[in-house]
Amino acid sequence: xxxxxxxxxxxxxxxEGITEWLPISSTGHMMLLDEFVKLNVSEEFYSTFLxxxxxxxxxxVIILFFNKLNPFSRRKTPEQKRTTxxxxxxxxxxxxxxxxxxxxxxxxxxxxxxxNEDIAAIVVATALIxxxxxxxxxxxxxxxxxxxxxxxLGKHARGGAAAGAGAYxxxxxxxxxxxxxSSVISKVNTFDELSYGKAFAIGVFQSLAVIPGTSRSxxxxxxxxxxxxxRTIATEFxxxxxxxxxxxxxxxxxxxxxxAYTGVxxxxxxxxxxxxxxxxxxxxxxxxxYVKKHDFTAFGVYRIIVGAAVLFYFLxxxx
Numbered sequence: 001x002x003x004x005x006x007x008x009x010x011x012x013x014x015x016e017g018i019t020e021w022l023p024i025s026s027t028g029h030m031m032l033l034d035e036f037v038k039l040n041v042s043e044e045f046y047s048t049f050l051x052x053x054x055x056x057x058x059x060x061v062i063i064l065f066f067n068k069l070n071p072f073s074r075r076k077t078p079e080q081k082r083t084t085x086x087x088x089x090x091x092x093x094x095x096x097x098x099x100x101x102x103x104x105x106x107x108x109x110x111x112x113x114x115x116n117e118d119i120a121a122i123v124v125a126t127a128l129i130x131x132x133x134x135x136x137x138x139x140x141x142x143x144x145x146x147x148x149x150x151x152x153l154g155k156h157a158r159g160g161a162a163a164g165a166g167a168y169x170x171x172x173x174x175x176x177x178x179x180x181x182s183s184v185i186s187k188v189n190t191f192d193e194l195s196y197g198k199a200f201a202i203g204v205f206q207s208l209a210v211i212p213g214t215s216r217s218x219x220x221x222x223x224x225x226x227x228x229x230x231r232t233i234a235t236e237f238x239x240x241x242x243x244x245x246x247x248x249x250x251x252x253x254x255x256x257x258x259x260a261y262t263g264v265x266x267x268x269x270x271x272x273x274x275x276x277x278x279x280x281x282x283x284x285x286x287x288x289x290y291v292k293k294h295d296f297t298a299f300g301v302y303r304i305i306v307g308a309a310v311l312f313y314f315l316x317x318x319x
Contacts, residue, residue: 001040005264008037009271013053016272017279020057021239021287023135023218023299028124028310035313044257045265047110051253052269054246056276061239064284069240087191087240094203094237095244101207102249109210120212121314127213128307134222135300142225142295145185180231180292187228194237198227206241213307216242221296231291239284 015033019026030050039046067073071084114120183189188198205223209216217238224234261269 002264002267005040005268006271008039009268010275011037012039012049013056013272013275014279016050016053016276017057017060018283020054020242020276021217021280021283023131023215023221023238023296024303024306025124025128025131025213025215025218027212027215028128028306031120031124032306032310032313035318039268041265041268045261048253048257049265049268049272052250053272053276055250056273057280058243058247058250059277060280060284061243064281065236065239083192090191090194090196090199090237091240091244093196094199094206094241097200097203097207098209098241098245099248101210102245105210106249109212113212117314117318121310123211124213125307125310125314127211127215128303128310131214131218131222132300132303132307135218135296135303138222138225139295139297139300142182142185146181149184150181182225182295183230183232186225186230186233188224188233189230191233191237194229194233198229199237201227202237203241206245213310215303216245218299218303231295232288235287235291 012030012033015029016026019029034046039049041049062069067075069084069087070076071081071088073081073084076084112119113123188194202220202223205219206216208214208219217235220238220241221231221234224237225231229237
């Protein structure tokens with residue numbers, strides 16, 4: 001039985017590591033997973049586990065972006081250190097709306113939506129589908145704008161890539177790769193170009209993630225791109241904004257419920273955290289590379305499919 005619970009914890013860690021960073025909603029996937037794979041734990045522990053497991057995912061961001069987020073690095077010039085401090089300041093500003101909304105509404109959402117399976121399924125599925133449509137419509141518009149903006153540049157300037165998929169040389173001094181093609185239509189292609197006002201506005205979009213099924217990273221990416229950032233900046237800012245919000249909320253949830261866990265539950269915690277960390281490393285690397293060559297249309301289509309699957313399963317099959 002212990003081995004069986006350990007294997008289930010591995011599966012939950014894998015799903016968390018993938019869905020936390022890709023804009024596809026970890027809540028919707030965890031709901032489906034819980035229907036087929038039940039952890040042999042109390043309901044209170046399970047709700048805590050789903051939040052605390054995010055610590056593993058957060059550690060992946062901290063390690064992968066440690067140099068970029070470390071303002072004390074001796075390898076950085078004074079200008080680069082200033083940029084790093086500015087990134088952290090914008091992360092703090094962007095975290096304010098989500099912190100306020102989360103503290104005010106999280107318990108209400110948990111008790112009024114997530115405790116009712118039918119309501120939760122409808123809310124999650126609707127959010128998945130609506131955000132999926134937004135991603136598709138937004139990227140169709142961006143493709144047209146990129147094609148129009150790239151046409152005068154010529155084949156050489158675009159690196160010979162098709163409009164909407166080519167890469168442009170990064171102007172970020174900390175970057176060692178190329179920016180995605182959306183940089184040609186974006187007003188914000190570096191974190192220095194990201195104003196505090198826009199950081200706060202992006203934080204408002206992040207606060208929409210209190211609605212189950214929206215996806216925290218999806219909300220941030222959509223908000224960022226609508227406010228004029230490139231896909232790369234939108235994606236990285238989604239990673240960075242997760243650090244204070246998810247880290248703080250995970251610790252709060254963990255300490256709020258105390259330490260009265262069984263040995264098996266502590267094992268589930270440990271396995272879930274480690275697996276979520278390892279899988280998150282792969283998921284983050286994948287997404288960072290993906291957005292430099294592709295847009296988010298595929299994620300939009302996937303969200304619609306998963307949303308339909310959630311509705312079909314919970315409102316038709318499981319009735």
